[in-house]
Amino acid sequence: MDEQQYRDTYHSVNDRRCIFEKTINSRRSTCKQAHRFHLADREGIACRSASANVLCKELLDHMRSKARFALHLTNADSPLPHAREIKVQTGGLLGLQGLLHPEKSAADNVENIIGLVDTALTGFERLENLPYDIVVQAIVKFEGRKKRQHKHDD
Numbered sequence: 001m002d003e004q005q006y007r008d009t010y011h012s013v014n015d016r017r018c019i020f021e022k023t024i025n026s027r028r029s030t031c032k033q034a035h036r037f038h039l040a041d042r043e044g045i046a047c048r049s050a051s052a053n054v055l056c057k058e059l060l061d062h063m064r065s066k067a068r069f070a071l072h073l074t075n076a077d078s079p080l081p082h083a084r085e086i087k088v089q090t091g092g093l094l095g096l097q098g099l100l101h102p103e104k105s106a107a108d109n110v111e112n113i114i115g116l117v118d119t120a121l122t123g124f125e126r127l128e129n130l131p132y133d134i135v136v137q138a139i140v141k142f143e144g145r146k147k148r149q150h151k152h153d154d
Helices: 003-013 021-025 051-069 082-100 115-125 133-139
Strands: 032-037 041-046
Touching: 021 041, 021 082, 041 051, 051 082, 051 115, 051 133, 082 115, 082 133
Parallel strands: none
Antiparallel strands: 032 041
């Protein structure tokens, strides 16, 4: 299956893609609204809730926008290159989790993304009211997986 055919099939079987699919697929986050599925040799994540999907998109859009300067980007209106997207998604969610649940500030993983979003809304009323300076600090600090070094036999 070529890449375009894969994408077309993916979109036909997953009409509501999880906004935080990259961090969930990297096993750094979970969400009670996430539904895993397999297509060809890959794993996809669908969102079971239309309203949760909208909230997650709003949160990720805010995190991308607020982290733009810190990540030396001129534009953050669309998905970023993979490594930076992982940095924004995972680092941002870890920062938000640490802000809302200080006892989890040293955690490596995020439990239940939509639960975190709901807690943020309870405390701050609107996602735009979050202290994104704290979230951006966590994004900048987050280190994804290190690149594997290939051993060459000379």
